[in-house]
Amino acid sequence: MTPKILIIDDEKHMCWALERAMKQEGYQVLTANNGPDGLELLKQEGPSLVILDLRMPGMDGMEVLKCIKEIQPKLPVIILTAHGTIDSAIEAMKNGAIDYLTKPFDLDELKIVIKNALLLNQLATEVTFLRSELTKNYSIMIGKSPTIVEINQLIERVATTNATVLITGESGTGKEVAAVSIHQASPRCDNPFVTVNCAALPEQLLESELFGHEKGAFTGAITKKLGRFELAHKGTIFLDEIGDMPLSMQVKLLRVLQEKSFERVGGTETHKIDVRVIAATNRELTEAIRKGLFREDLYYRLNVIHIQLPPLRERKEDIPLLAEHFLEKLSHIYRVKKISSDAMEMICTYNWPGNIRELQNVIERAAIICEDEEILPFHLPPELQKPSKTVIGTVVRFPDEGISLEEVEKQLIMKALEKSKGNQTKAAQLLNITRSALLYRTQKYGISLMY
Known part of the structure; x- marks a missing residue:
C-alpha cells in the first residue's frame, strides 16, 4: 500500500512545493491550510505520516499535534517551522513529534526523515502483529474441568493488577501459557512479554542476561548490553524455573522487586523500571527453603498470588x-x-x-x-x-480379616515411598495424587519420609 502523507501548513506555496516533492517520491499526498481542516482529513483519510507547520493562525501546530496524538497516538509527525527555538523543539518532541526541521530546510534531508519514519512505523506495526500472533492462542487455559475454570477466573482477576504471581506445577503443565494469559489480559498487553529461563544459564551469564552490562564490564563485553528487565519496561518479565536460580542471584532479584531499580554489570548508574514479574517453578520451594537453597524472603515477595497448575x-x-x-x-x-x-x-x-x-x-x-x-x-x-500396568501390588483385605480402609491407604503410601526410594513426587505419581495430598496423608498416618 502506497504511504499517504498529510501536509498541514498555512503557507499555500509551501504546501504546493511539498506536495510536488512528495508525489515525485511516489507518495499519496493530502494538504490542508489550517489545523481544523487538517484534523478532519486525518479522521477521514487515515494518513501514514503528517508534516505539520508549528506557527499557524488560529489553531497553532502544537495544539494540532496534541489533537493528532489523541486521535492516533502512534502516527509519526514531523514539525516544520521558520521560528525554531530549543524550547519549542523540546516541547514538540515531548508532545510526540518524531523530528523537528527549521525552515528553510534541506529537501533531501526531509525525504530521508520521512523514509526512516515510515520504515520505523511499519516495523513497529509488524512487531505488534507478530507479538499478537504468537500469543493469541494463549488467551485462556484450555479446559472445562473445575480446576481449570477456577484458574481462568483467577487469571482474569489477577491480570488487571500489578501483583507478582508465582505459578507452580509439574513440568509440562502449561506454566508459560498461564503467564502469557495473564500478560495478554492485562493493561500491559501492548508492551513486551520477556521470558528468562533461570536454569538455562550459568550464574555469571544470568546476571548479565537479567540486568545487562556496560562495555568492558568483563572479558568479551565489547559493547553495552540491555538486560531483560530493561527490555521488559512497561511490560511483563517471566522468570521460568525460578527455583533453580543461584542464591547470590536471588539476593539481587529481591532488591529489584523491592526497589524497582537495578544497575548493569560493571555500571554504577541506577536504572528505574516498571515491570510486572511472573515467576514459575516445578520445584517445591518450601522444601528448597528448608534445605537452604531458596531465600524465604524472596519466596514471600514472589508468592503474592499463587497459581497451582494440576497435572x-x-x-x-x-x-x-x-x-x-x-x-x-x-x-x-x-x-x-x-x-x-x-x-x-x-x-x-x-x-x-x-x-x-x-x-x-x-x-x-x-x-x-x-x-x-x-x-x-x-x-x-x-x-x-499398552494397557496401564498396576505399579503397586494389591494389599486389600476385607474388614473381617482385621484391616481398615485407613490401614489399606497407609500401606499403599508406604509401598509407593519404598518403590520410589523416598522421592515424594514419584510416589505421588504412582498413587495418582498430588504431592501436597501425599504429604497430608503421611502426616495424618505418621509415616516417615526417610526412605
Missing part, C-alpha cells in the same frame, strides 16, 4: 479438548483432520507423565505418520497402546 492426569476431562486443539493447529500443515474414537480413548486413559507437552508431541507425531485424515490407534506411540 494432566488430574484433569482427564480436558484431554479431548487439548488433543483437538493441537490437531487443529496442525491441520493446515498435515492432511489429518480428526482423531478416531478408539485412538481418543487410548489418549484419555494414558497417565501422561509428561503432561500437556507430552500430549502435544504425541498428537504431532501421529499427524506426521498418519497418511489419511484420521488418527487411528496404530498411529499412537507404543506406550499409549
Whole structure:
C-alpha cells in the first residue's frame, strides 16, 4: 500500500512545493491550510505520516499535534517551522513529534526523515502483529474441568493488577501459557512479554542476561548490553524455573522487586523500571527453603498470588479438548483432520507423565505418520497402546480379616515411598495424587519420609 502523507501548513506555496516533492517520491499526498481542516482529513483519510507547520493562525501546530496524538497516538509527525527555538523543539518532541526541521530546510534531508519514519512505523506495526500472533492462542487455559475454570477466573482477576504471581506445577503443565494469559489480559498487553529461563544459564551469564552490562564490564563485553528487565519496561518479565536460580542471584532479584531499580554489570548508574514479574517453578520451594537453597524472603515477595497448575492426569476431562486443539493447529500443515474414537480413548486413559507437552508431541507425531485424515490407534506411540500396568501390588483385605480402609491407604503410601526410594513426587505419581495430598496423608498416618 502506497504511504499517504498529510501536509498541514498555512503557507499555500509551501504546501504546493511539498506536495510536488512528495508525489515525485511516489507518495499519496493530502494538504490542508489550517489545523481544523487538517484534523478532519486525518479522521477521514487515515494518513501514514503528517508534516505539520508549528506557527499557524488560529489553531497553532502544537495544539494540532496534541489533537493528532489523541486521535492516533502512534502516527509519526514531523514539525516544520521558520521560528525554531530549543524550547519549542523540546516541547514538540515531548508532545510526540518524531523530528523537528527549521525552515528553510534541506529537501533531501526531509525525504530521508520521512523514509526512516515510515520504515520505523511499519516495523513497529509488524512487531505488534507478530507479538499478537504468537500469543493469541494463549488467551485462556484450555479446559472445562473445575480446576481449570477456577484458574481462568483467577487469571482474569489477577491480570488487571500489578501483583507478582508465582505459578507452580509439574513440568509440562502449561506454566508459560498461564503467564502469557495473564500478560495478554492485562493493561500491559501492548508492551513486551520477556521470558528468562533461570536454569538455562550459568550464574555469571544470568546476571548479565537479567540486568545487562556496560562495555568492558568483563572479558568479551565489547559493547553495552540491555538486560531483560530493561527490555521488559512497561511490560511483563517471566522468570521460568525460578527455583533453580543461584542464591547470590536471588539476593539481587529481591532488591529489584523491592526497589524497582537495578544497575548493569560493571555500571554504577541506577536504572528505574516498571515491570510486572511472573515467576514459575516445578520445584517445591518450601522444601528448597528448608534445605537452604531458596531465600524465604524472596519466596514471600514472589508468592503474592499463587497459581497451582494440576497435572494432566488430574484433569482427564480436558484431554479431548487439548488433543483437538493441537490437531487443529496442525491441520493446515498435515492432511489429518480428526482423531478416531478408539485412538481418543487410548489418549484419555494414558497417565501422561509428561503432561500437556507430552500430549502435544504425541498428537504431532501421529499427524506426521498418519497418511489419511484420521488418527487411528496404530498411529499412537507404543506406550499409549499398552494397557496401564498396576505399579503397586494389591494389599486389600476385607474388614473381617482385621484391616481398615485407613490401614489399606497407609500401606499403599508406604509401598509407593519404598518403590520410589523416598522421592515424594514419584510416589505421588504412582498413587495418582498430588504431592501436597501425599504429604497430608503421611502426616495424618505418621509415616516417615526417610526412605
